[in-house]
Amino acid sequence: MPTNKRSKYRGSRTCGGGTHKNRRGAGNRGGRGRAGINAHHFVKWYKEMGGPVFG
Numbered sequence: 001m002p003t004n005k006r007s008k009y010r011g012s013r014t015c016g017g018g019t020h021k022n023r024r025g026a027g028n029r030g031g032r033g034r035a036g037i038n039a040h041h042f043v044k045w046y047k048e049m050g051g052p053v054f055g
Contacts, residue, residue, distance in 0.1 A: 037053050038053070038054075
């Protein structure tokens, strides 16, 4: 059993990030910061804030 993350990911090429394309830019996570809070990330923000999210 590995002792730490460095040992665990040693030699694995992408370090648990899936394909190498997933680490490029912010497109894989749907934007940066508050991007899409009234669109594709609405449910995530609604759960975190506990109510409607505006502005």
